[in-house]
Amino acid sequence: MAKWGEGDPRWIVEERPDATNVNNWHWTEKNAGPWSQDRIKELFKNVPVKTDEAEIHITEVEKLEGEASANNRKGKLIFFYEWDIVLKWSGKLKDGTDRTFSGQIKVPNLSEENDVSELDIQISVKDEDEEGSKLKQIMLKAGKDLVRRQFSTYISSLKEEFSKGMILPQKEDVKPDSVKTITSGFNKKINMDPIVNRDQKPAGFKISTTTIKQTHKFQCTAQEFYDALTRTEMVMAFTRGDVKLEPVKGGQFQLFGGNIEGKFEELVPGKKIVKQWRYKQWPNGHYSKVTLNIDQKSDHTEVTLEQVGVPSEEAEVTKDNWQRYYWDAMKQAFGFGAFFT
Structure with a gap:
C-alpha cells in the first residue's frame, strides 16, 4: 500500500501562500462570530415594519449572545450558528392618540435546530393598554414576518461570505469533488x-x-x-x-x-x-x-x-x-x- 498521502492525491498538503489545505481534504474552520454580530445588528437597525395600521420600526439589537463558524471538509461546507437575541421596537397607531409605544422581540434559539419558519419569536410591549395591545397584535403578525425575512437574509449572507476562500484550488491532476454547502443538520x-x-x-x-x-x-x-x-x-x-x-x-x-x-x-x-x-x-x-x-x-x-x-x-x-x-x-x-x- 502507498505511503501516507501517496495513494490519494487529495491528501497532498504543501506549503503555499494562500493556505496549506490543498484539495480541501482536511477539516478547516473559520470563526464567523464577529462578522455575524455585525451583520445581525445591521439587519435590525431602524428597520420599518410594513403595515397600513401603524408606524413601527425595529430600532436595534439589545442583546446578542452566541457563536457561529464555517467549516470545510472534503469540499463540503458545514455552517454552525446558535444565537440568543433580543430586539427593540417602537411605534404608534395611525388612528390613535399619537402616543409612541416600545417593546421587545425575543428570539431565544436561532440555530440549525429550528428552521426560520419555525422560530420561537416572542413579542412584548412595555405598556399593554388598549393601544399597546393593538400594536402588539400587529407585531405578532407583520413584525414576526419581518424578523424571519431578516434572519433568512443573515443565514444566506453567512453562507455566501464564508464560502469565499474555504474551498481552495485543486491540484491540476486531481478531479475536484463536487462542492456542496450543507448545514450542521439540526433539522x-x-x-x-x-x-x-x-x-x-x-x-x-x-x-x-x-x-x-x-x-x-x-x-x-x-x-x-x-x-x-x-x-x-x-x-x-x-x-x-x-x-x-x-x-x-x-x-x-x-x-x-x-x-x-x-x-x-x-x-x-x-x-x-x-x-x-x-x-x-x-x-x-x-x-x-x-x-x-x-x-x-x-x-x-x-x-x-x-x-x-x-x-x-x-x-x-x-x-x-x-x-x-x-x-x-x-x-x-x-x-x-x-x-x-
Missing part, C-alpha cells in the same frame, strides 16, 4: 433504532453482559479522528442533531436526542478516548465502558473499540448502531472512508 434528526419486545429493567437488576470489540480503518490522521469525537461542531456534523459535549475528564455528553449519554473518563488527544456510555433503552442506571485506542499508521488511522458491559441481549443492535451512526456517518460527513491503492 435532520436521527432516531436510533429502538429495542423492541423488552421491558425496561429497574436500577440494580442483575443482567447478563458481554464485551464488544471492533477494529476499523479511517483515511484521516489520528488527531482528525479524535477531533471528530470531541469537537462539538464535528460531532454535530456526523450525528446530524443537537449535541451536549464536555470533552474533559468527568465531562458529560448527550447525543442523538438523548438516546446516547455518558461521561468521559480519559482523553489523550490523538491517542485514546475512554468513556462511560449507555443507550437510553438499557436498564436504568446501567453503563458500559468504551475504550477507543487511536493508532496512526503510515497511510491510515486504525481505531480499536472495546466496549465492556453491554447487555447481552442488545450486543448485536449495539454493534450495528456503532457501524451505522458512528463509523459510516463519520466517513460520509468527513470523507474518512476513501482508500486508493
Whole structure:
C-alpha cells in the first residue's frame, strides 16, 4: 500500500501562500462570530415594519449572545450558528392618540435546530393598554414576518461570505469533488433504532453482559479522528442533531436526542478516548465502558473499540448502531472512508 498521502492525491498538503489545505481534504474552520454580530445588528437597525395600521420600526439589537463558524471538509461546507437575541421596537397607531409605544422581540434559539419558519419569536410591549395591545397584535403578525425575512437574509449572507476562500484550488491532476454547502443538520434528526419486545429493567437488576470489540480503518490522521469525537461542531456534523459535549475528564455528553449519554473518563488527544456510555433503552442506571485506542499508521488511522458491559441481549443492535451512526456517518460527513491503492 502507498505511503501516507501517496495513494490519494487529495491528501497532498504543501506549503503555499494562500493556505496549506490543498484539495480541501482536511477539516478547516473559520470563526464567523464577529462578522455575524455585525451583520445581525445591521439587519435590525431602524428597520420599518410594513403595515397600513401603524408606524413601527425595529430600532436595534439589545442583546446578542452566541457563536457561529464555517467549516470545510472534503469540499463540503458545514455552517454552525446558535444565537440568543433580543430586539427593540417602537411605534404608534395611525388612528390613535399619537402616543409612541416600545417593546421587545425575543428570539431565544436561532440555530440549525429550528428552521426560520419555525422560530420561537416572542413579542412584548412595555405598556399593554388598549393601544399597546393593538400594536402588539400587529407585531405578532407583520413584525414576526419581518424578523424571519431578516434572519433568512443573515443565514444566506453567512453562507455566501464564508464560502469565499474555504474551498481552495485543486491540484491540476486531481478531479475536484463536487462542492456542496450543507448545514450542521439540526433539522435532520436521527432516531436510533429502538429495542423492541423488552421491558425496561429497574436500577440494580442483575443482567447478563458481554464485551464488544471492533477494529476499523479511517483515511484521516489520528488527531482528525479524535477531533471528530470531541469537537462539538464535528460531532454535530456526523450525528446530524443537537449535541451536549464536555470533552474533559468527568465531562458529560448527550447525543442523538438523548438516546446516547455518558461521561468521559480519559482523553489523550490523538491517542485514546475512554468513556462511560449507555443507550437510553438499557436498564436504568446501567453503563458500559468504551475504550477507543487511536493508532496512526503510515497511510491510515486504525481505531480499536472495546466496549465492556453491554447487555447481552442488545450486543448485536449495539454493534450495528456503532457501524451505522458512528463509523459510516463519520466517513460520509468527513470523507474518512476513501482508500486508493
